[in-house]
Amino acid sequence: MTALLSLDNVYAGYGHSRVLHGMSLHVNAGEFVTLLGRNGMGKSTTVKCMVGLLRAQSGTLHLDGRDITRSASHQIARSGIGLVPEGRQIFPNLSVEENLLATARVPKATRSPWNLARVYELFPRLQERRSNPGTRLSGGEQQMLAIGRALMTNPRLLILDEATEGLAPLVRRDIWQALAMLKQTGLAILCIDKNLTPMLPLADRHYIVEKGRVAWQGTSEDYLAQQQALQPYLGL
Structure with missing residues (x-):
């Protein structure tokens, strides 16, 4: 294999x-x-x-x-390959939703692709703060966002x-x-x-x-x- x-x-x-x-x-x-x-x-x-x-x-x-x-x-x-980097490195001046959409990519023939709805289902806290800029998130919320952003590339x-x-x-x-x-x-x-x-x-x-x-x-x-x-x- x-x-x-x-x-x-x-x-x-x-x-x-x-x-x-x-x-x-x-x-x-x-x-x-x-x-x-x-x-x-x-x-x-x-x-x-x-x-x-x-x-x-x-x-x-x-x-x-x-x-x-x-x-x-x-x-x-x-x-x-999707990366959640050390230090999170989210885009501080973009909102949660803008951070997620910035990396969105759906390859052809992808089944059940990752999109905003699926990321928000995985991390409901991000949906609650979807309009907040990255600078107004806690460390845990930033990490959730970094994971969600990587998932939006559909790795x-x-x-x-x-x-x-x-x-x-x-x-x-x-x-x-x-x-x-x-x-x-x-x-x-x-x-x-x-x-x-x-x-x-x-x-x-x-x-x-x-x-x-x-x-x-x-x-x-x-x-x-x-x-x-x-x-x-x-x-x-």
Whole structure:
């Protein structure tokens, strides 16, 4: 079976500083996969390579079997990857609804496409605040908006870089519930987050990153069986 997204022996960095040292991983259609590790180990750099914001120095990236190693970020987005970036990066001077419509895209032959009605059903709070500018939203509402904005591109793979960072416990619960619902729709998800416990029942597989390469991979059951030995990799 061809992976939906795959990285093979990817090296990348910034200027003379190399961050990724042979990163290899894959996400299959419909899977929930996590990318774990301490700060500075290369998780966000991996995501930037996946979405074309950083060019791999060597190695290859494939999306549904097609080589995207040299593709521009807008081409990768159109190919079916939606990004919820670290820090949310919503458009502050646009309203909630304008933020959502700004990225709206429905590929041909898309069944049950994501639109305003579906996003508002997933996050009713956004509908209540649909006329509010981004600057008047709480952190949790901004994260919901960032997820909704990515869904409006109708992606095949949703990538979340720090899915619940800095959010209150009740808001984090709402985000995890939403991601569980998204998984049920068959959407593939790659998630970075420091809160591992709520991801264990959701995730099909986990990757732990150490110094720019995969140090461990396995299922949630595998992780629980080796939890004590793996804690140093996670800073726990």
